[in-house]
Amino acid sequence: MKKLKLTLKLLFVLLPIVALAQTATINGVILDEFNQPIDAVNIKSGDLGTQTNSNGFFSLKIPANTDVTVVFSHVSFKNVEATFNLKNGEIFEFNPIMKQDAVQISTVVLNGKKRKDVEGIITIAPDALIKIPGAQAGVENLLKTLPGVSSNNELSTQYSVRGGNYDENLIYVNGIEVYRPFLIRSGQQEGLSFVNSDLVSNIEFSAGGFQAKYGDKLSSVLDITYKKPTDFGVAANLSLLGGSLAVETASNDSKFTGIVGLRYRDNSLLVDAQETETNFTPTFADLQSYFTYRFTDKFELSFLGNASLNKYNYIPLTRQTNFGTLDNPLALVVRYEGQEKDQYQTLFGALSANYKVNDDLDLSLVTSTYHTTEEEYFDILAQYALGEVNSNIGDDNFGEVEFAEGIGSQLNHGRNDLDALISTIEAKGTYTKNENEFKFSIKYTNEDIRDRLVEWEVIDSAGFSINPPSSDAFNEQPYEPYQGPLEAYQNVRATNSTVINRLQAYVQWSLRSKIGEHDVWYNAGVRSHSWTVDDALSNQSVSQSVFSPRAQFAIKPNWDKDMLFRISGGLYYQPPFYRELRDRFGVVNTDVKAQKSVHLVVGNDYSFKIWDRPFKLTSEAYYKKLTDVNPYTLENVRIRYRANNNAEAYAYGLDLRLNGEFVPGTESWFSFGYLKTEENINDRGYIPRPTDQRLKFAALFQDYVPNIPSMKMYLNLVYNTGLPGGSPSYADPYVYQNRLPDYKRADVGLQFVLVDKDKQFDSGWKKPFKELSFGFEIFNVFNVQNSITNTWVRDVYSKRQYAIPNYLTPRVFNVRTTMRF
Template sequence: MKQFILLTFSFLFFGTLNGQNTSTVFGVVKDLDTEEPIEFVSVFIKGTNIATETNSYGEYSIKVESNKNFTLVLSRIGYTESEFQIKSIPTNKKRNVNFEIAPKVSDVNVVIRGSKIEDVGMVREEVTEFKKLPTASGNFESILPHIALGTTGGTGGELSSQYNVRGGNYDENLVYVNDFEIFRPLLIRSSQQEGLSFPNVDLIRDVSFSSGGFESKYGDKMSSVLDIRYKRPDKFAASASVSFLGASAHIEGSKKLGANAYNKLRYLVGARYKTTQYLLGSLDVKGEFTPNFGDVQTFITYDLTKDLQIGFLGNFNKSQYNFIPQERVSASGLFTQVLQLTTVFEGQEEDGFQNVMGGLSLTFIPEKDKNPLFIKLLASYYNNYENEKFDILGYYRLAQVEFDLEGEGAVNEVGVLGVGTQQLYARNRLKNIISNVELKGGLELQSETKPINNFIQWGLKYQSEDVDDRLSEWERIDSAGYSIPFSESELFLSEVIKSENVIKSHRLRAYLQNSFNIQKDDQYEFKLTAGVRAHYWSFSGETNISPRFQLFYKPLSWKSDITFKLSGGVYAQPAFYKEIRSPQGVINPNIKAQKSTHLVAGFSYDFDWKSRSNKKFRFISEAYYKKLSNLVSYEIDNVRIRYSGINDAEGYVAGLDLRVNGEFVPGAESWINLSLLSAKENLLDVQHQTRSFGDTIATDIKYVPRPTNQAFSLSIFFQDYLPQNEDFKMNLNLSFGSGLPFGQKGNNKVFRNIFNFKPYQRVDIGFSYQIWHDSKRKKSPRHAFRFSRNSWVSLEIFNLLAISNVGSNTWIKTIGNQQYAIPNFLTSRRINLKFKVEI
């Protein structure tokens, strides 16, 4: 029987088993296309009558004769019968071999997946469990804080798709979809403007995520890499959903086009629409919000031959955000001193963002019994147009107030701190075109005499970038009839930015890495991946060399299933356009790449908790240290990252990440993430100082908090269902994080980031009822939803506890040059109703 082994490594591990001359093979059998467990698969030893069958979780376990090679045969109706030869196993040992088998209509027979030792280096998850996760943004990135180590939401809160990883900002994260690097808009300044991010959860098969210390084959960023794989459908399927926040639909399938069975066209098409008007109505700024976001995405592959496949990934994304503010009433402060800001507005804001992306790939994987290899050619084009227009005049009154606790709770003014007007004006436009072509490949060198493998990977990439940026914005502040800054003879604007920048540049990237894997029977398995990256950017004329390594060790003689990890290297991040532009719009041609030297140590432990579930739980712990140099300092206002435009800082990040996941409720997996970190920086040629509240004497310090210094964060995703009726399910999303630091506007160097926002606390909960499932077909043959494969309705409650979280500050300056920070609160409690059907 013809076999295809698609993974480059199979990992074998052994345990303790009572018996004389027998050993055990066990594992899980899944569908190759859906990756769902398959029950009733017959697993037997060829030439014997020894057999077993998979359970409802796709799990099997079978006794075999020790110290003797044998052949396992997998058979099930509707699937291709497949064979796999397994080498001898020592007496009383266990070996884990996982299979993915394909339907008979597929041209692939079987995929054998072992419990690979490298799995601990990246967090890998399927997305099925997370499709019901209640999220206000609707973007896939909302999932990451629950599954990825050291990952938290950005300052934009629940409306934003931005995320921070281990003290880094959003611009320090890599995102790939089917090996294509994904780029994002540059001008967005608030989470209200954010539309749909690139990943479409209806199209995703699985995701891999590394929070640091990742391999050389991944690009040039300092913090993390998100590697997304879209589905490879073998049969028709579709879905559609609608809610108060938008709608989505997708179709997928395959069709034989050609004379041969392998000439298959596979397609994925998804469309989404999102509106946050309902959520924005809970903000403290009242007005007419008109946010409309939509995209269409497709992924198509065609097998030209058995060895050659062509693919296309395309995306069209358009976002339109219009806002006519009317009034705002915000109160903040302590019980003894409450400040209230009342503002009446004139004017409006109109923003538009349009992104077009297209990528072609050609993948060559020849049939080889020895030393398999692959070669892949990728070419992509990204066109981004951003337009930002607003002219808003606000008449404000800042007063100290007190509440009448004995009466009806009325608010009384104690004193007026400031009265004036603030006018914000902008006419900004940015065009960004990125084109690239990449050739990459891999070769596995197998030893016939020793249990040693080498997997060599390499890549070469050329990229061109065209940026056309037009900035024109200013701010005018009038306090008590006087413009600030005040002059008796002239009228000054408090901030003016006007610039025109056109930049054309080129980049060359290359990497080479080797994964060395050795296994010694029942003693240990060892893997070392070492490589180097090179990056040249024509704009700065700088070349960066980044060596990296990942080391994994698994003791097979232990009863506990533990894998240890040590990784690190130099992670250089050559600047993109945002980093080279100062807040005044001036371009710095002498910019150098920011650098982060990583050292990550940790382990993963798979353990049984039989009283909870038959499936294993996993505990992951990682401690890390990052030395930061050549930093371009920045400040964050909502989701807008404003860089200084020069290499003016150095710093460090140290922390500890803990994660446990498993089925606390049988059949419903949950995740718990906890992170501790300290992210500090030092602005060069600046003597930082600090002082406690009420003190008049300042103390010199070397390091100050970075804007992403979230010292503590906890994220929980928990699932449950009614024991008597599993059609009723509950999904709970809990997030807690200590307050992010910030500094005084316009004066944030010496006393840098000395304040902190209040802690971020949020609970979202969803209740879903499965209206229909294929398993009900015999019981209810005339059901209204019998045309579908699966249908459910969900009731989601966002911000269940109605906690007022803060996204940013509005700064009010008086004629006496005093500044007051009035918090801009994020969304309050909202209820969403969602219906989804899958065909």
């Protein structure tokens, strides 16, 4: 009996202790009415309490399995009170919006601005990724509407930023750098972007002057964060261009979260609409996953994986391109034989371990591996006739070629293989102390690349073989006999085995402070990058190192107007990747140095209200001075470098963006950009670079039908002036400068929403859905004939070369449905 009493006493003592040991965590970001973080918010629950930091973030432990009331208070805002009942170990994200107290008037300070504004980073709502129409819907489709970002190819997910090329853009997913396939030559071969829109929770983009924590590229940073689900859900999207399926889940104690996305794309709808008649059987598919497991409140493990298979089988049949003038209409008629068979298979996996040492120090260890095997095989014979077109309306032969001024054939052969394995390991951390934030990292990368390049082209004009432009023996047939050896018009043969080892590190410091009554923010850091290139063919090994200091400063004056000013810049390097080491003949040059650029960016954000709705005007002026430039030619989306550093260049411009609620409850924006970029190769003088996109205007507009609010309308409008890519790729750019026509495109989408967060159903067939909508899209509404390159055909009589445009997609109709369970 005494033992029983003692046992009961121990239970009464231990039960409260056990109950106290069962805890849950609430964390989140506290925002004001303008979605701006608030710091120094007091968060109390009985004897428990904490405060938000300078970014509005908080984390509070509360007892589990019981009702707990938490009060959020701030001297300048009305209190927020909420009651929680969470499971043991559960982490609940709560992001309350605090409204200003009508009695108290607070001073607008820098801490009330979004953290990304002071860093010059644009944040995009992920919901827009799926809704906005485009031939390549996704994050890149939205980026192309931003100032400073240009693309003249709706079939491609690649883009240039402020005069840089496609290889100068960094892409991160959950802090891990991702890569693109190497051998892609045209937009229609690309298929899928790496970023899966169904998995995205946050999108951040910087067009220049970015911090030291980001890698060594010259132009831009796209930083994507994938979701950590809190519940089970399914999302599906279907259209004539393919479909996607995403499944997300979380365990009952929220320790495990997972999201998996499957995508399939078929470009036939777009390719079949082009002027070249083809048999086209593409297969673009990928499977992505992101899993996290929280072992304790301090330690978490996450895995990001991707498997992608792109097959591109292309059999061109015929093509007719009409060009010329009304007085002299001409046409190029081509009949094809042969086919192209390409395959790109990529596997990517990354494992990340995060450990919170204490409230001031976070540490992470990240390992990743990227493996791509790529095949590009083609044999295509094109037999063409160039001549005058029958322009007699009503004639049976109207539109057909009546008299051929040039005839010939062109045979293209390719057998290209590439195998690349890229492995990385990185240790990084964040330390905060008295409003000072320090970030640091050290990273090792091994790039093992094996490559075989075999391409040749033979051109026949009027029955006579044409020698290459570089040949001293340019034939004059049929007027003079040619007795020299026959040469291929272009001939590239190379086999390479290259290993690149890289060691990168950075450290940076940030601080929020005041100058008088004005709030300021500082950031300064430095990166180091050392690399060694080992080439098996030449048996050479070359090592180089660079250091990249960078800084940012922002000030928010204590004015009545809500203004923010910032300046950023530094010395940016781009150590050569494999493609930059390989010249146009396929030979690897291990001595290629890092391209160097000095950035200076001055910006301003002006937030204001019109019609009692929020708007913001963002302005940025920039200048870049580039040295040790590696010149290149650009044809469609394929870049061929000269693999030397014999040029210097510059770029300057102005970017403007006005975004806000032009229609209540929806965000739209208008962008304008002016750019000038030129290069000086071998001191021959400055000429426009291949990315010299002088003017750019874009609009992304969302609206709804007033009498039918469930009917949404989306407009994606882009206008770019022509790029200097209209001359032959082999031509000397100093002799032959020719620009492509301006790029003009408008895509429109109509979406009828049956179910969304504001329209839920408790019964009927709509009950299972959280979201359900059906849409109709029109790509290239005005049916503008945009061209990406020119095909050059020789007139046998006048020896004149005609530039025949290679047109992109015409007007195309698409239907789609989006659903979420």
